[in-house]
Amino acid sequence: MHEASYYHHEKNYIICDLCPHKCIIKEGSTGFCQTRLNKDNVLYAENYGMCTSIAIDPIEKKPLYQFYPGYSILSAGTWGCNFSCKFCQNYKISQQKAPMRYIAPQEITKIALSSGEKNIGLAYTYSEPLVWYEYICDTAPLIRKAGLKNVLVTNGFINSLLFNELLPLIDAVNIDLKSFNNDFYSSICSGDISFVKQNIEVAIKSCHTEITTLIIPGLNDSEEEIASLSEWLAGLDADMPLHLSRYFPNYKMESPPTPIRTMYQLQNAAQKYLKNVYLGNMPQI
Structure with a gap:
């Protein structure tokens, strides 16, 4: 420990x-x-260095569409999360302990270096990486020294002073903005949107930032909400990529998948404010 x-x-x-x-x-x-x-x-x-998942992913899977597109990134995750989202796609590692092994910061840096010419670095992802804070603080300088990139895929729910301390080591971040309604954050995620919004503002001043919102029918799928969310993001940076991701039932949520038509309608609503709005979890046409 x-x-x-x-x-x-x-x-x-x-x-x-x-x-x-x-x-x-x-x-x-x-x-x-x-x-x-x-x-x-x-x-x-307790989770220092403990990895439940490690794989090489396309950078677009994070999703990061405007950060080294076409490249891959070694992706690693631990267990645990400071949210309890009822729709969690990775609940088997975020809400409970899973099989894991210890990988020291030096070892995972070597793995990243040996992961092929197309690998740009290491992404801290899968479960919530900010509860892996000490490990990231020890690993990220080694990744940077090796000439590689550090990427965070996070819910953004952290003490902003500590986020500020970490961000100089981070090259790109994708933050889940799960809704633009604090009632959603409170009842569905056990969180508070104000801290997430504050940390989005912190992130865009420090590194490449993209945002993801999972669209859940009846909860955060109104055009008014997505328009408000997009207008707020545009006030920070109208070029900031927004990923609207299609929901599928998982964990404690059994609502049917988000209608494809809804996804396109919300993309249109977001594009009134943002230049780069992408749809995820959609059928390939």
Whole structure:
């Protein structure tokens, strides 16, 4: 285990400072993300270096469409998440422990270097990488020193001061903006949109940024909401790529897939404000 970087003590418990949940963690317990354990009054990142998934993916799969298109990237993920999205596509690693193995920062850097001429670097992805914070902080400088790129695929729900500390090591980020309605964040994800919006503003000032929104029927699929979301993003950068991704039932959500017609309607609504709006999880025509 590896001691967590950001926490403080109050009375007989620990408060984790990594994300806005500010979890109160008693002896022998973990926080919301399940990765931070209070043992003997020290907070440990139990998932440090622990990989549940590792593969070489097209960079477009992250999705990043305007960052080294046509290239690939080594992608690695741990377990745990500081959201509990009812529609999670990777719930077997985000909401529970899965089979895993330890890969030291030096070893994963060597793997990235040996992953072929088309590989541009390492993406921290699959589960929520920000609960892998200490490992990324140790690994990203090695990746950068090797002449490779660091990519984050994240929900953006982190203490903004810590996000600012990490971003100088990051070359590109895709942030899930899951809705433009905080009731959605609260009831569906156990989160708060205000922190995500703040961190999108932080990210675009530091590195290449793209946004993904999963479109779920009856929850965030109105033209008014997507227009508002797109108008807000355009106020930051009208060239920022937005990926509207088609939902399919998974985990605790059984609603039918998003109608294809809805996807095209929402793309049209977004394109009134943004220049680069892409559709994902769509049938190939």
